[in-house]
Amino acid sequence: MTRLELLKNLSFGARVAEEETAELAKYFVETDQWDRIFRGDVDIVRGDKGAGKSAIYSLLATKAQNLLDRGILLVTAERPRGATVFRDLVAEPPTSENELIGLWKLYIVTLVAQKIKERGIDAKKLISALEDEGLLEPEFDLGRLFKQVRRYARSFKLEASASIDPNTGAPIVSGKITLGEPGTDLRSKGYTSVEMLADLANRALVSGGIPYLGVVRSLGCGILRIPRFGEKRPAGTVPCLS
Numbered sequence: 001m002t003r004l005e006l007l008k009n010l011s012f013g014a015r016v017a018e019e020e021t022a023e024l025a026k027y028f029v030e031t032d033q034w035d036r037i038f039r040g041d042v043d044i045v046r047g048d049k050g051a052g053k054s055a056i057y058s059l060l061a062t063k064a065q066n067l068l069d070r071g072i073l074l075v076t077a078e079r080p081r082g083a084t085v086f087r088d089l090v091a092e093p094p095t096s097e098n099e100l101i102g103l104w105k106l107y108i109v110t111l112v113a114q115k116i117k118e119r120g121i122d123a124k125k126l127i128s129a130l131e132d133e134g135l136l137e138p139e140f141d142l143g144r145l146f147k148q149v150r151r152y153a154r155s156f157k158l159e160a161s162a163s164i165d166p167n168t169g170a171p172i173v174s175g176k177i178t179l180g181e182p183g184t185d186l187r188s189k190g191y192t193s194v195e196m197l198a199d200l201a202n203r204a205l206v207s208g209g210i211p212y213l214g215v216v217r218s219l220g221c222g223i224l225r226i227p228r229f230g231e232k233r234p235a236g237t238v239p240c241l242s
Contacts, residue, residue, distance in 0.1 A: 028059055038063070040072075073210045075115045077107070077142075085146040094153070102156030102179040105194045107149045110135050112201045114145070116208075123204035129192055133175055152177070 001009075028034075036042050037056060047053050057078075064074040079085055094100040113130050116123050118140075130136040135148055156179040182191040 028055060034059075071210055073115060073119070073205070075111050077111050079142060083143075085143045088147075088150070096156075098156045098179055099153050102194060103150055103153035105179075105198070106135070106153055106177065107146060109194060109197045109201055110145060110149055112205075113197075114140055116201065116204050119208070121204050121208040121210075123200060126197055126200040126204060129177065129197060129200075133177055135177075 030038075033042075034056065037045065038060075045053055045056060057076075060074065061076050067074045094103055110130055113123065113126050114136060117127050117136065127136065133152065135145070135152060137144075152175055155175055176189075176191045177197065178186075178191060178193050181193050181195070
């Protein structure tokens with residue numbers, strides 16, 4: 001082969017990591033930073049466009065079996081390729097802090113519940129609560145799930161100023177999952193909070209012998225977020241549902 005032919009056959013990979021997930025593992029250099037992420041020492045990776053966040057995310061997704069061998073269940077919360085599931089947030093962002101907080105908490109809890117359901121881990125109360133509210137469906141689709149969670153989370157912005165039922169004195173909310181803790185009367189009627197669902201998810205994972213590793217990639221702000229359920233966290237780190 002001549003030098004010209006060799007140069008013509010050279011390939012430096014795709015422009016973005018999402019387009020070559022299958023090939024990425026062949027030439028990805030596992031640095032000390034990667035080792036720290038893979039060990040779970042790092043929760044947040046920040047970098048400008050092109051810094052390598054997508055490569056890290058895509059490679060983590062290919063290591064699901066390696067992580068499972070270590071007792072860690074990997075769940076991705078974003079599509080590695082194509083349109084981001086978060087694309088509508090740019091055009092129509094949450095209109096209140098309650099809605100924003102509730103959106104991310106409920107999204108993570110629902111993703112965890114979906115994986116628990118797929119693996120047959122016993123969590124009937126958690127699964128039933130989300131299925132009853134239409135957040136878990138028989139056919140899983142990440143984009144549709146996020147849209148459903150987003151629609152549901154819009155009710156959270158109303159909680160602080162919710163109307164009051166004149167007969168019971170209880171706040172009137174559109175769904176039975178709330179951002180704040182429901183009172184005794186509401187709990188007796190089947191209401192539950194996102195935090196209570198998160199606790200059910202934690203318990204299910206611990207009883208199933210699986211510390212849980214979740215991966216969330218936020219394309220717009222240059223951050224790869226790696227929160228964890230079902231395990232003790234080092235001092236100074238922030239739990240993903242706090």
